[in-house]
Amino acid sequence: MPSGPRGGTPLRYDPAHASVSVFGAGGYTGALAARLLHRHTTFELRADTGRGDVGRRLDDLYPYHRVPLELEQLDLDRHARVDAAVVAYPHGAAAELVAELHRRGVRVVDLSADFRLRDAAVYEEWYRPHPEPELLPEAVYGLPERYRDEIKDAAIVANPGCYPTAAILALAPLARTGAIGDIVIDAKSGVSGAGRAATDAAHFVTVDENVNAYGVPRHRHTPEIEQELAALGAGVTITFTPHLLPLDQGELVSCYVTLNPGGDRVDARAIYREAYADEPFVELADTPVGVRAVRETNICRISVHEDERTGRVIVFGAIDNLWKGAASQAVQNLNLMFGLPEGEGIS
Amino acid sequence: MPSGPRGGTPLRYDPAHASVSVFGAGGYTGALAARLLHRHTTFELRADTGRGDVGRRLDDLYPYHRVPLELEQLDLDRHARVDAAVVAYPHGAAAELVAELHRRGVRVVDLSADFRLRDAAVYEEWYRPHPEPELLPEAVYGLPERYRDEIKDAAIVANPGCYPTAAILALAPLARTGAIGDIVIDAKSGVSGAGRAATDAAHFVTVDENVNAYGVPRHRHTPEIEQELAALGAGVTITFTPHLLPLDQGELVSCYVTLNPGGDRVDARAIYREAYADEPFVELADTPVGVRAVRETNICRISVHEDERTGRVIVFGAIDNLWKGAASQAVQNLNLMFGLPEGEGIS
Amino acid sequence: MPSGPRGGTPLRYDPAHASVSVFGAGGYTGALAARLLHRHTTFELRADTGRGDVGRRLDDLYPYHRVPLELEQLDLDRHARVDAAVVAYPHGAAAELVAELHRRGVRVVDLSADFRLRDAAVYEEWYRPHPEPELLPEAVYGLPERYRDEIKDAAIVANPGCYPTAAILALAPLARTGAIGDIVIDAKSGVSGAGRAATDAAHFVTVDENVNAYGVPRHRHTPEIEQELAALGAGVTITFTPHLLPLDQGELVSCYVTLNPGGDRVDARAIYREAYADEPFVELADTPVGVRAVRETNICRISVHEDERTGRVIVFGAIDNLWKGAASQAVQNLNLMFGLPEGEGIS
C-alpha cells in the first residue's frame, strides 16, 4: 500500500485510475512521457500542455507516438486537478511550476535539473540562484536503483539527468567499495539529448559525419554525478566530457576509474554481479556495450573491464537518453510512487 | 548601362586576375563558391558579403572550407568594383541585386531561380510577380553542357537548380530524339539541399532514419525542367517529386521515360555515349549510379537502362547538389565567361 | 496428408498455448519473429533453429530482442511438434521445409517468396523451377487487409514481400476502381531489407552518404505486385525500381499512377478513407508520409495526392520492412489463423 507523500497527506487517488498531466509535452522527453502514460494500464493521461505549439495535436507533431491529444495552454485550475504530474520544462522554469503543483497537493516527477542538487549553493554555482530552495528537502533523487524506498513516498521526484543516470549506475557498485581514487568519464550522446529546438548545432549537416565534444570542461551534469558518487563513498572531483554523435537516441558513458593506491584488489565483475542481481532494469554484459542494445528501453546495460597494465577499471554504461535517461525512468518513478509494479508500461 | 560582352564591347578585365565577389557567402552554396574561388588560380576572391552573420569569419562558420575572410555588410560601392559576382541570395531577393550589379557592369552568375525561367508569366505562376522582368532576355541558362557558347558571352548567367541540373543532363540526349512521350522523375536529395537555416525539417532527429517526399505535387523546379526539355524537343508535362534523405550532399534523379508509341526503337545507351563523348563533367556508367561516386565533384554520373517488359527507358543521374548542382557549376560558368579552361579550380 | 483447418478437421491446439517454432531465426526477420512470439501472450515460442550460428544464443546475436534461447540445429522430429511454424529461409530453400512441415500437419507462415506467386510458371521465370508446385493451391497470400478470411483457415500462408506489402496497400483502393492505366513505383528501403549477410553492398562505408537503385529493371518483387494488382482489377505491367538508403529499418513506396484516359474522375482521398476506415494497421495521412512514423510498428501509413497538372495520382506508402514487411505481419497472420485478436503482440 502506498503511503502517500512525505508530508503525510492522505492520498486522493484511486489506484486503478491515477490521473496524470504532462507539462511541457511538446519537447522530446515530455512527448515520450505522454506516450508511455497514454498506453499505461493504470495511469490515465489527463492532459498535455505545451510551452509552444499550443493547439497542435501530439500525433501530428510526433506521429510515431500516436497520442491523439492536443497540446493545451497551461491552465493550472484544470491541469493540476490530477494525482500526479510530469514536468518537462527547462531548468529554471520548472522550479516555479513544480512548487505550485506541490502546493496544490500534486505529486510531481520533474525532468529538469532544478531539484537534483541537494545544495542550493552548488545549484547556484552551476546554474543560477535557485528559485525555490526551501523545497529542496522535499525532493528525492529519482534513480530507483538507488533511492527506491524514498521515491515511494516522495512528493517531488527529481528525475536524474541522462548522463548521471548512466554514469551513476555504471559507477555505484565500485563507489560503494571506497576504492575509487579518480574518475574520467567520456560520454557520447545522440542528438535527441540536445532537445527539439532547431539550432545550428542540431542541423543534420552539422552533426552528420561528425563527432565533437561540448560543454568542456564544465558540463552541468558534473555536480549531479559528483553528489551521488560522494553519497556512495567516492568523494572525488571528476572529469566529465560529453560528445555529440550522429545518431538519434542513445548514450554511452565510458568511465575510466583509477583505484586508490595500496587498496585491496577488487573483483570488479563480481561486485557488479552482486550489486545488480535483482535489478530488473540493469543488464550486465561481458563485452563492451553498445547503445543499440538499449534503444527504446528502460534498461541500463553495463560492462566492466579490468586493465592489468594500468590497474584501471573501465566501465561502460549504455542507456537510451530519452527513455531510461528521462521519460521511461519518470514512469518507473511514478509506478513506485503509486505502488504499482515498477516495470508497468515500460517493459 | 551594362556593356556586356554580348554587345561586343571588349572585356575590361585582366584575365590573369579577374576579381570576384560572392554575395550571400554565409549559406552553403555561397560559402562553397567562396572556397572554390579562393583557391582558384585565376580568379581573385575580393569579398564575401553576408545576409546574416556579418562580421564572422568564414573559416569559423565553415572550418572545412578554410577561407580566411570575414562576412561583410553589403556595400555595393566597394563590393561591386569587381569583374564578376556570384549571387547566392534567396529567390526574389536575388533579382534586385543582380539588376544593380548588371547596371554597374558586373557580370553575374546568379544561384537563385530568378533568371532561370524565360517567361515572366511562368515565374509568376510558380513564385511571385517577377521583380525585374525586363532583364530576363539578358540571362543565359547556365548549364554549360547545353549553352556553352551562350554562356561565354553572357552578362547574366542563371545557374540551374540542383534537380534541373541532374534531370536535364539525364534526359537531354533522349529528349533530342523526339521519342519521349511521358516522364516521371523521382528525385532524392541530401539535406544540404535545403540550406543552412535551422528548421524543424533540417533537425537531425527529423531526418535521421527517415525518408519522405516534399513539395508534392508542385515543386518549383518543375517548370525549369519542363522549359529545358521542351527546348530540346520533349514538350511534356512532367511529374517531379523530390524526397529528403538522411545524408548531407548528393542528389539522385530516377527518371522513368515512356517513349512515344509507334516510334522507332532507340538505342538509348548509344545515344548517350555519343551525346556525352566529349563532356568532361558527364560520366556514363553501366550500373545504377550512386551519389557517393560524385561527392565533392563537378561531375554528373548517368546510367541508362532499357526495360523490355514495359518498354520504358530508366535513366539515373547523380550529382553533388552543392557542387555541380550549385557552386562548382557557377565556377564552371565563370571559367567559360572569362575564357579560362572550363575545369579550372573544380577538377 | 495435412489435415489443415481448411479441410474441416478440428483444430488440435489449445488456443491458450499454441506452440510455435521459428525456423531460420538467425536472420533479421526470423529473429524479430522470435522476439514477437516470445513476448506474445498466447503463443508459446518453443524453439528457434538456425541455418548458421547454431549454438549461439539469440540474445547474444541480437541483444536488443532479449530472447533467451539458443539457435538449434534443425531436427524436425523435435521442432515440428508444434502447432505452427514461421519459416524464415531463403527463397528456394524454404519450399522444401514448408512442404515437410505441411506433411506433418503444422500450419506455416512462410516468409520466403516460394508460395507467393500462384503460377509456377511465373515463379520459374523470376526465380527458378518451383520445388513444390503441387502445394501452391494450398497457400494463401498473407496480406490480412486483402485475404483476412482465407488466412483464418489457411494451412500455408505466404507472407508477402516487404515492397509488395507497401505497394499493394498503397494501390489497392485505386486498383479496385478499375481506373488505373499505368504505374511507376519508385521504392526506397533501409539496409536491413537486404538481410544480415556481411556483403560489400551492406558495408557501412558503401551505404553511408549514398543512395542508388538496384535490381534494375527486373526486381523479383515485381510479379508479386502485378499478380495482386491484377486480382484487384489493375492488370498492368508495372515499372518497379527499389533504391537502397542509408538507414536501418523503413521502406517507402512512391507510386505514380496514370489513370485510364476518358475515365470518370475519381475522388482518390475519399476512396482511400472508405477502403481503410476499419483497418487497424493502415493509417491515412494528409501530408507525404515518412518511414520514421512507422518504425517498429505493424502499420502501413499512406498518403494520397492528386496532381492536377498531369492528372496523375501519387500515393506514398510507408512501412517498417522488418515488421509489417515481414515479421509482425507474420504474427498478424498467426493471430488470424488461431482465432486471436489480430493485433495481439504487435500493437
Add this chain to the structure above:
Amino acid sequence: MPSGPRGGTPLRYDPAHASVSVFGAGGYTGALAARLLHRHTTFELRADTGRGDVGRRLDDLYPYHRVPLELEQLDLDRHARVDAAVVAYPHGAAAELVAELHRRGVRVVDLSADFRLRDAAVYEEWYRPHPEPELLPEAVYGLPERYRDEIKDAAIVANPGCYPTAAILALAPLARTGAIGDIVIDAKSGVSGAGRAATDAAHFVTVDENVNAYGVPRHRHTPEIEQELAALGAGVTITFTPHLLPLDQGELVSCYVTLNPGGDRVDARAIYREAYADEPFVELADTPVGVRAVRETNICRISVHEDERTGRVIVFGAIDNLWKGAASQAVQNLNLMFGLPEGEGIS
C-alpha cells in the same frame, strides 16, 4: 637535395618523374594512396597490385577515386622496378614484402604496423614474433611533425597508425614539458578505419544508430603511442580505448592528461601555439574540434582546454583516418623522401 636512403646508395630516380607502385591497392588506404599519387604532379603511379580483386579496375571498385588502373597480380620483377613503394598490406604480411623491396633498393612507406615499434620484443608482445627484426633499425617512424629530417633519408618509413597520429600530435607539446603524470585517451573512429572487409562489425545495421568500444583494454595502437610519448619525455603507461561511430571517415582522440603533482603550472595553450607555429598540417582551434573540419585533408586539428576544477589538461585531436591517419601522410612522407614540397598533392 635529397641525399638518398640511409645506406648511402646513390639515388636512381629522376626527381621529375619518381615512379611509385602501390602494393595492396584494393583496400581503403591503398586505394586512396593510389588516387593521391595518380594525381600527383611529380610521382608517376606505375602500378597497383591487389591481394584480392586482381583484374578489377580501381575506378570500378572505387568510382570516387577515378584511378583508371587495374589491380594486378603481384610480380616483383615488374612492380619493384620503381623508385618507391607504398605497402598497404596487413600487419605481418607487410614485413616480408617490405624486406624484399628493400633488398631491391626500393624506398618504402609501409602502412602496416610492422616497422613502427622499435623493439621487436614489444612487437611480439602485442602482435606475434617479428618476421624481419633485423630491418627494424632501418625504419623511421613516419610522423613528419616529429621525424622530418630522419624521414628525408629513410629507406623504410613506418607510417604511423591512425590513432597514434592523432594522439601523438595532440600530446607531443605537453609531453615535451615533462609535466605529464598520467593519460587516458578515449578515441572515436569512423568505420573506414576498420577496413574494407565485409564483416558483421562493419555491416550497416550493426553500426547505424550505435556506438561502442572495442579492443578493450588492449588495443594494438597502445604501445606505439607509449613508445613515442616516452621518447618525448612522457614515459607513462596509458589507457587507450577506441570506439566505433556511425560515420565513414574521421577520428577524434579525447586526451585526459593528469599533470605531475607539484610541477610548475604550464600554460598549455601557449605551448601548443609555439610548438605548431610552423607546421603546415597542424591547426589549433579554440573550441573542441570536430572531425568534419578535417575530412579529406592531411590536417590534424587540435584544441587544448585546462580544467581548473581537476587540474587536468584536456586535448582533442581530429584527423581523417584515411588521410592524415594513413594515405595522405604516406604521400607527405614520400614528398619528404624525394625532396619535394611537403604538401605536394595533398593540400
